[in-house]
Each structure stands twice: as C-alpha cells, then as structure tokens.
Amino acid sequence: MSKKIIKALKHSSWFQSLPDEVLKDLATKVISYELDKDEVLIRKNDKGDSVFYIYDGWVKIVAGDALGGEVVLNHLGPGEFVGELSLVDQKPRSASVVALSSIHALELKRDDFINILYENPEIALHIIANISSRMRFTSTYVEKAIQWSYRIASGDYDFATDEIQKTNIIDTSKPDDVRANRFLDAFFRMLEGIKSREDALKTQLVQLTIEIDQAKRDEEIDSVINSEIFQKIKAESTQLRGNRVKK
Amino acid sequence: MSNIISIHSYRGGTGKSNTTANLAVIIAQSGKRVGVVDTDIQSPGINALFGLEQSELKHSLNDYLWGLCSISEAAYDVTENLIEKIEGKIFLIPSSLNAGEIARVLREGYDVGLLDSGFQELVSDLELDALLIDTHPGLNEETLLSIAISDNVVLILRPDQQDYLGTSVTVEVARKLDVANLMLVVNKIPDVFPMDEVKEKVESTYNTEVAALMPHADEMMILGSNGIFVLEFPDHPVTDALKQLADRLVEE
Ligand SMILES: Nc1ncnc2c1ncn2[C@@H]1O[C@H](COP(=O)(O)OP(=O)(O)OP(=O)(O)O)[C@@H](O)[C@H]1O
Ligand SMILES: [Mg+2]
Numbered sequence: 001m002s003k004k005i006i007k008a009l010k011h012s013s014w015f016q017s018l019p020d021e022v023l024k025d026l027a028t029k030v031i032s033y034e035l036d037k038d039e040v041l042i043r044k045n046d047k048g049d050s051v052f053y054i055y056d057g058w059v060k061i062v063a064g065d066a067l068g069g070e071v072v073l074n075h076l077g078p079g080e081f082v083g084e085l086s087l088v089d090q091k092p093r094s095a096s097v098v099a100l101s102s103i104h105a106l107e108l109k110r111d112d113f114i115n116i117l118y119e120n121p122e123i124a125l126h127i128i129a130n131i132s133s134r135m136r137f138t139s140t141y142v143e144k145a146i147q148w149s150y151r152i153a154s155g156d157y158d159f160a161t162d163e164i165q166k167t168n169i170i171d172t173s174k175p176d177d178v179r180a181n182r183f184l185d186a187f188f189r190m191l192e193g194i195k196s197r198e199d200a201l202k203t204q205l206v207q208l209t210i211e212i213d214q215a216k217r218d219e220e221i222d223s224v225i226n227s228e229i230f231q232k233i234k235a236e237s238t239q240l241r242g243n244r245v246k247k
Numbered sequence: 248m249s250n251i252i253s254i255h256s257y258r259g260g261t262g263k264s265n266t267t268a269n270l271a272v273i274i275a276q277s278g279k280r281v282g283v284v285d286t287d288i289q290s291p292g293i294n295a296l297f298g299l300e301q302s303e304l305k306h307s308l309n310d311y312l313w314g315l316c317s318i319s320e321a322a323y324d325v326t327e328n329l330i331e332k333i334e335g336k337i338f339l340i341p342s343s344l345n346a347g348e349i350a351r352v353l354r355e356g357y358d359v360g361l362l363d364s365g366f367q368e369l370v371s372d373l374e375l376d377a378l379l380i381d382t383h384p385g386l387n388e389e390t391l392l393s394i395a396i397s398d399n400v401v402l403i404l405r406p407d408q409q410d411y412l413g414t415s416v417t418v419e420v421a422r423k424l425d426v427a428n429l430m431l432v433v434n435k436i437p438d439v440f441p442m443d444e445v446k447e448k449v450e451s452t453y454n455t456e457v458a459a460l461m462p463h464a465d466e467m468m469i470l471g472s473n474g475i476f477v478l479e480f481p482d483h484p485v486t487d488a489l490k491q492l493a494d495r496l497v498e499e
Contacts (some may be wrong), residue, residue, distance in 0.1 A: 208440055210411050210452045220416045225423055229388050236360075237395035237424055 002027050008055040008106060011079060014126045018116075026116060030106040035099045041082075042097040048086025049110045054078060057103030063095045075100065075182055081130065087113055141183050152191065160191050249370045250377040252496055253393040256403040257413025259290075259384040262434040263403055265467065266489070267381040268296040269477045273493040275326070275335035279376040282322065282369050284308065284340045286362065286393060287383040288352050291342035295472050297325040299339060307343040311365055312357040318365040319372040331478050338373050359388045363396055377497070385413075386420060394421050399428045399496050401458070405435045406445060411452075418453050430458035432492060437463050459492035461485050 005027040009015045015023065030053075035041060041052060041059060054076055061074040061082070073095060076082050082097055087110055117123055151159055163184070224230055254267045267283060275281045285293045285308065294300070306321040322338040329337075343349060370378055380393045394400050400421055404410040414431070421429050433449055436442065446457045464485045470476055477486045 208406055208445055208448050210448060211408070212411050212415050212452070217412055217415050217419075220412070221419045224386055224391075224416065224420050230391060230420070230423075233388075233391045233395050234424060 005030060005032060005106060008053070008104070011055070012053055012081075013079070013130060014053075014081065014123055017122065017126075018120055022116065022120060026108075026112075029112040030108050033103070033105045033107065035103050035105070037099050037101050039099050040096060041099060041103070041105060042093050042095075044093050044096040046093045048083060048089075048091055048093050050107050051084045051087050051110075051113065052082045052097070053106045053108070054080050054082060055104040055106060057105075058100040059097050059103060059105075060100050061095045061097055072182075072186075084127065084131070086110070087127075137180070141180065145187065148187065148191075152194065157191060157195050160188055163188070249375050250399065250497070251366065251370075251380070251397045252377060252399040252401065253380040253382060253390075253397040254401045254403065255382050255390060255394065255417065256384055256410070257386070257417050258405075258407075258410050261384070261403040261405055261410065262461070262467075263287075263384070264293040264296060264381050265472060265476060266401070266403060266432065266434070266492075267379050268293055269475055269486075269489045270493050270496065271337050271377075271379050272329065272333065272475050272477055273490055274377050274497060275337050276333045277497075278334040279497075280336045280338075280374055282338045282340065282373055282375045282378040283381065284366070284369070284378065285342045285381050286389045287381060288342045288389070289349065289383055291344055291349075292472065293381045294339065294341040294344070296475060297337070297339050298328040298474075299323055299325055299341060301344040304341060304343070307341050307348070308365075309343040309348050309352060311340075312352070312361055317372075318368050322369065322373060329475060329478060335376075338369075338375070340369065359392050362389060362392055366396065386417060391420070391424070394426060395424045397426065399430070400426045401430055401432055401492070401496070402455075403432045403434050404449070406433060406437070406440060407435075415453060418455055430456045430495065432459045432461065433457060434461045435463040436460060458495045459488040461488045 002024075006020075006023050009018075009023050009026060009030075015026065018026070033041065033052075044063070056078055058075055058077045059082065060072050061076065063071050063073055076097075083093065085091075086093065090110070148159065148163075151157075225234075252270070254263045254270070256263050264285075264287075271281045271283045283293065283297075285291050287293075288309065294304075303323070306316045308318075308321055310316045311318045311321050318340065322340050324336060325339045326333060326336050366378060366380075369375060380397065382390050382393060402414060402417055402421070404414045418429065418431075431449060431453060433445055436445055442460045442462075446460055450457050462484055464476075464480075464483065466480050466483060467476055467485060470479060476483070477489055480486055
C-alpha cells in the first residue's frame with residue numbers, strides 16, 4: 001500500500017521533487033481513500049483542515065442551489081489537488097466534493113503539511129503555481145463572462161455560435177481545458193435557456209388572437225341596421241352620394 | 248371632384264384625431280387644399296394638434312348646426328400654425344370646446360342632415376381637394392352619416408380584444424351603407440407583433456384591406472397631441488405608415 005502511495009505522491013506537481021525519505025515519511029501521514037461513484041469526499045461546511053490529492057478517477061465540486069438541487073461548479077481529475085485553500089485560510093469547506101467515478105484520493109492534514117513545508121520550502125512554489133494557474137483561469141473566464149453578459153443584456157445572442165465553435169478545439173487531457181469546457185458549457189446552456197424562454201414568450205405574444213363572439217356581433221349589427229336612424233341614412237345616402245357626383 | 252374621407256373607430260382613443268391631422272398635413276404637403284371637420288361634438292380635441300385654442304374661435308361647427316353662421320365662417324386656416332411651411336392649405340372646422348355648448352348639443356341634438364349640406368358647402372366654398380372627418384367613437388348618427396357620404400372610410404383599431412367586436416360590427420354596417428372604399432388601420436401595435444402577421448390576421452378576420460400598420464410609439468405619447476407627428480418625426484416608422492395611408496387615400 002505504502003509503495004502505491006509513494007508512487008502517487010511522486011506523480012504530483014507539489015511533491016515530485018521531494019527526496020525519497022521525505023516521501024516515505026509523508027506516505028505514513030496521508031490517509032488513503034477509495035471511494036465509489038457518488039460517494040462524498042468532502043462535505044460543504046465541514047471543518048477545512050486538510051488537502052486532498054486525487055490520484056485516480058474524477059470528482060465533481062458541487063454547491064446547492066436555492067431549490068435544494070445540485071449545481072456542479074467544476075470537475076477535477078487525476079493529479080489535481082482539492083481543498084488546498086483551507087491549508088492557508090482554514091475556513092470551512094465552501095462546496096462538497098463527490099466522486100464521479102470510483103476514485104483514489106489521499107488526504108494530508110494541515111499540521112503535517114506545515115511541517116513538510118518548513119523542511120522543504122520549495123513545495124510552496126509549486127503550490128503557488130497551482131493556485132495562480134487557477135486564478136488566471138478564473139479571471140480569464142470572469143472577464144469573458146462579463147463581456148458576454150453585456151452582449152446578452154443588449155439582446156445580442158449571435159456571438160454564442162462563434163464562441164461554441166472555438167471551444168470545440170479543446171484538449172481533454174488538460175484539466176484547465178476541461179474546466180474551461182465546463183464553464184463554457186454551463187454558460188451557453190444558460191444562454192440557450194434565456195433565448196428559448198424569450199422566444200417562447202415572443203411566440204406567445206406574437207400569436208395575435210382575434211376572438212369575436214358571432215352571436216353578439218349579429219345582435220349588435222341587427223340593432224344598428226334596424227334602427228330608424230340607420231334606415232333614414234341608408235335611404236338618403238344613395239341620393240346624397242348622387243348629389244355629390246353630379247356637382 | 249373632391250375626396251371625402253372619414254376616420255372612425257368603434258372605441259375611443261385609438262388614434263383617430265392624430266391620424267386625421269397627420270393625413271391632412273401629408274395631403275396638403277403636396278399642394279392640395281384640405282378641410283378637416285371635428286364632428287366629435289361630445290369630446291372635441293383635434294384643434295390642439297393644429298395649435299388652435301378655444302379663445303381664438305369666433306365660430307365653431309356648433310354655431311353652424313344651430314344656424315348661427317355659415318359653415319365656411321367656422322373654418323380656420325391653420326396652415327401657418329404648423330412648424331414647417333407647406334405648399335397646400337389646411338382649414339379646420341372645430342367643434343366648440345365650451346362645456347355649456349357641448350351640453351346643449353347633447354341635450355337638444357341637431358339636424359344631422361345639416362352636416363351633409365355643410366360638407367358640400369365647405370368643399371365648394373373653400374375649393375377643397377379633400378375633406379377629412381374626425382369622428383366620435385361608436386356608431387351614432389353623425390358617424391353613420393359620415394360613413395354613408397364618404398368616398399373613403401378609414402376604420403382604426405388597436406390589437407386589443409376591446410376593439411375586435413365593435414370593429415366587426417362597424418365593418419358590416421359600413422358595407423350595408425355601400426361605402427366605396429373601406430380600409431382598416433391597425434394602430435398602437437406593440438413591437439412584439441410582426442407587422443405582416445398582424446396584417447394577415449386582421450385582413451382575414453375582417454375580410455377588409457389593412458391600409459396601414461402603425462407601431463406603438465413613445466414619441467407619439469410624448470408629443471401628447473401638441474403637434475403634428477409627421478412634421479416632428481419625419482423619419483419615424485409611424486410617419487412612413489401615415490404617408491403610405493395618405494397615398495392610398497389620394498390615389499382613389
Ligand atoms: N401609434 C401610437 N403610439 C402611441 N401612442 C399613440 C399612437 N397613436 C395615438 N397615440 C396616443 O393615443 C392617444 C389617443 O389618440 P387620439 O386622440 O388621436 O385618439 P382618438 O381616437 O381621436 O381618441 P378619442 O376617441 O378620445 O377622440 C393620444 O394620447 C395619442 O398620443
Ligand atoms: Mg379624437
């Protein structure tokens with residue numbers, strides 16, 4: 001078991017440069033998890049005092065929506081860390097993490113992590129690199145989302161087709177690309193939702209329905225044409241028009 | 248031969264007065280002499296569009312109907328009141344805005360036959376090429392008379408359930424009066440309705456030509472009947488529709 005763990009740690013960007021003795025020591029401190037699909041790795045609001053390393057399989061990061069439904073924020077796969085922010089800020093978990101397939105994950109407690117960090121400060125660089133690449137990813141898409149939102153607000157939905165085409169060139173072996181894809185997918189799904197609701201509303205309004213109660217109509221026509229006034233005007237009108245033509 | 252055009256609607260507030268005034272201006276722009284009679288004696292108002300105030304009125308249609316003046320004496324040349332110089336002339340025959348005089352008409356009535364001879368007199372005295380008649384909504388005696396004697400009847404409706412039945416009744420009554428040209432105008436169309444669908448639907452419902460489709464326009468509300476829309480907003484779709492309607496009416 002321990003060999004397998006050492007091998008797993010060796011594959012991670014954070015620990016790959018550590019000397020074997022350190023890795024061996026580290027391997028005794030991590031807790032190993034093997035979960036089946038749909039099992040929960042991290043529960044939202046739990047105390048945040050450890051980081052998880054996904055060694056094998058995929059997980060989804062989920063938050064709840066207002067209706068008690070599930071909103072998937074992200075997918076993470078082999079070689080990725082999850083919950084690393086709590087190593088720094090120790091805040092409760094901001095979302096739950098659920099296995100998408102059967103997974104192998106390793107948990108490292110904050111105290112043990114800090115100890116290793118003291119002795120091997122270069123690990124900090126990897127962690128920073130990891131966090132910055134996520135930040136870069138986030139800010140790129142926040143910017144895009146802002147831009148697109150303006151266009152949607154002005155009723156311009158046409159850009160979506162172009163953007164969707166661009167996103168087809170995605171390398172599914174790169175976690176960031178996969179994440180980008182998820183983001184775009186969610187965004188464009190939202191767009192489609194808005195558009196189809198709007199279209200539905202339009203066709204609802206567009207279908208001008210003209211309803212006329214025929215019985216009532218006939219009754220009203222009768223009451224006008226049977227009136228004395230109508231009869232008089234009708235009788236005179238031919239003559240009135242005749243006069244005008246003669247003039 | 249002069250062209251008598253009545254502008255009607257079964258319901259109130261459909262845009263009769265604004266349509267009448269704007270048509271008058273468009274027709275006069277081509278050099279024609281146009282008369283406009285406000286036969287909405289119960290709730291007059293077209294004078295405001297031409298900037299003519301009650302205090303300026305020496306005579307009105309009411310005086311003519313009571314035998315107090317000739318109809319030409321109640322005609323005011325309002326051409327100069329427009330914000331733009333136009334080639335032709337516009338004469339307005341207003342109804343009295345005086346509450347007492349309005350009440351008197353409602354109480355005592357008048358000989359509606361006088362309206363017809365008044366129209367004839369106007370056409371010949373003022374040498375009018377066209378006479379436009381703005382009416383009171385509904386199917387009262389004046390309305391029936393003006394429908395009966397007109398060459399063209401423009402019936403305005405809004406895409407509104409309140410307008411459908413009455414419009415249908417009016418179309419049928421107009422047919423029974425053998426109107427030469429009856430056409431519908433759909434006004435205040437919200438922009439969610441595609442115009443061609445509205446046209447098709449209305450034409451098939453009433454079996455009558457739709458001569459113009461006018462979108463609902465905030466500019467019209469803002470102008471608030473204080474002027475002539477086509478002069479204030481020459482490039483507006485409502486202006487285009489009114490011009491098209493005028494073409495259609497003058498060609499007859
Ligand atoms: N296309 C339009 N878009 C928006 N508002 C309009 C439009 N046409 C007319 N209106 C507005 O509707 C109101 C009624 O117009 P108008 O007085 O011309 O109608 P009317 O049929 O003569 O009314 P009434 O039956 O009271 O005599 C006015 O406030 C006018 O500005
Ligand atoms: Mg009016």
